[in-house]
Amino acid sequence: MTAALDGARRVVFLDDDPTGTQTVRDLPVLTRWSVEDIQWALRQDTAGFFVLTNTRSLAPRDAAARDREVVEACLAAAGREGARLAFASRSDSTLRGHFPLETDVITEVLAEHGKRVDAIVLNPAYTDAGRVTIGGTHWVRTGEDLVPVADTEFAKDATFGFTSSRLADWVEEKSGGRIPASEVAELTVDDLRAGDLAKLSGARDGQVVAVDTAEDGDLRVAVQGILEAEAAGVSFVYRVGPSFVRARVGQDVQPPIDDGALTSLVHGGAHGLVVVGSHVGLTSRQLAKLAERREFVNVELDVPSLLDSPEGQIERAVAEAADALEHSLVVLSTSRTLVRGADEAASLDIARRVSSALTTTAGRIVAARRPAYVVAKGGITSSDVATESLGIGRAWVRGSLLPGIVSLWEPVSGLAQGLPYVVFAGNVGTEDSLADVVDRLEKA
Structure with missing residues (x-):
């Protein structure tokens, strides 16, 4: 090859x-x-x-x-x-x-x-x-x-x-x-x-x-x-x-990033921020397993309230998360009830508005209190957090955190330079995978 x-x-x-x-x-x-x-x-x-x-x-x-x-x-x-x-x-x-x-x-x-x-x-x-x-x-x-x-x-x-x-x-x-x-x-x-x-x-x-x-x-x-x-x-x-x-690109299946390399990428001084936008059932089960394994501060944006009046929800969430990062892992999520529109276009519009509020909140949290790392859960969420919240323009994929899934990026430009960014699809892994990733990152 x-x-x-x-x-x-x-x-x-x-x-x-x-x-x-x-x-x-x-x-x-x-x-x-x-x-x-x-x-x-x-x-x-x-x-x-x-x-x-x-x-x-x-x-x-x-x-x-x-x-x-x-x-x-x-x-x-x-x-x-x-x-x-x-x-x-x-x-x-x-x-x-x-x-x-x-x-x-x-x-x-x-x-x-x-x-x-x-x-x-x-x-x-x-x-x-x-x-x-x-x-x-x-x-x-x-x-x-x-x-x-x-x-x-x-x-x-x-x-x-x-x-x-x-x-x-x-x-x-x-x-x-x-x-x-x-x-x-x-x-x-x-x-x-x-x-x-x-x-x-x-x-x-x-x-x-x-x-x-x-x-x-x-x-x-x-x-x-x-x-x-x-x-x-x-x-x-x-x-x-x-x-x-x-x-x-000529690569074979490779093991996840080893602990030594991960430690060199993740810096201390705070805990991590997990941003969850995915609504598939597996993500909800992964969040439940994470809660069983470790304590964290859950900061939730209520979707119906976001659609009516986003700014108040965002300000509250930023204040809660920034205060908590110094002593705890923080999970920022939207409420789990899926709100659909009347047709495909309306559903996409709702998804974009919710995603915009979530990424705005994530960006303000990072600006207020830089975490040790950011995990973005969900495909569209991962994109929006990278581009809108963190302003990542250029990065390198450094490898996976679990075999064949969950990639870690090293941003090389912008305000996010040096902040490990973890892309975690909504529909992959087992029920324990999110907890496993967070355990590795928190240890590092």
Whole structure:
């Protein structure tokens, strides 16, 4: 794989929330996309880098506009640096997000610059968390069982819900029938293990190729085939989950950051701040386990009150949290009752308003009393806290805190420089995982 990466295209991961970083280490992350910022990332000796677009939190038109802006800036920077690029739309391993919108936009911008796209590689696998594709069907591990993704709580998402577990059918569903399931190529586990990768090298005219992954070895074979096809002139755009990121940049599964390295990153003088925005059931159970394991000060923003009068709620929460950080871990959260709008647009608007209040509060807390570290729980929350609360423009992913999940960033610019930032998706880990992460950080 390392040899295949020599001379390969540098891959830009347009990450629709920050959780795509949790399977890798020592890659740059940008939350801004000026040409100069992208040039900085291109000058680092890495196989690729992330641009945090946070598009999963945006309405479709805004998501499309942001993707277009990022791709245009990347192409301009690549021209200045003499770099050849591949583009990945990194999204959710449980199929929530703007598809095929985002790959459509990337393809359109490339076409406007005279660059064709032969195929869209679809691979949502996240093996570390038990999200795999076998026989064209995407599965989610729940306890000891594999459950078709359409039968999980993720498929009932207020904004990005769906009914199909077979990826080809999901593509037809999400494209409104524009891309029929019959036109989606399925690269199966059997194909991969037989070394039959013709569906990659032979794809043309933007065909979607859904790639199975039962384990990381399958993905390494697929990526090797992708790299060989690209070297032969085939052009891909990738729509992928976290495991593809690791394989495409040539990294293997690695252990979490060791205690010594963690101690060098986390500084004393205060306790940590955990910011929770996720509403999935697992997050609520993780919070309950954290409460069983250690005492903390819970500062809660009441969602109905936030929607009516946010400033009073924010001021109260900042004062409580800043006072408590000197002697205690602080958990900042919103009330657990999910408030939905009348339709998708209204639900997104409520989510944005609540997220804005949460991140405003988190930023004011950090300004009033700098914590030892910040953990952000939830994909969109992680993005908003990074960009809005802490002003992180450039950072390095330093690795995970648990095997294959929960990444730690080291900000290298702005007010957050030197403040360890932990990205913790809402839908990963066991019920003990949040408590395990906090135990490691508090010990450090």
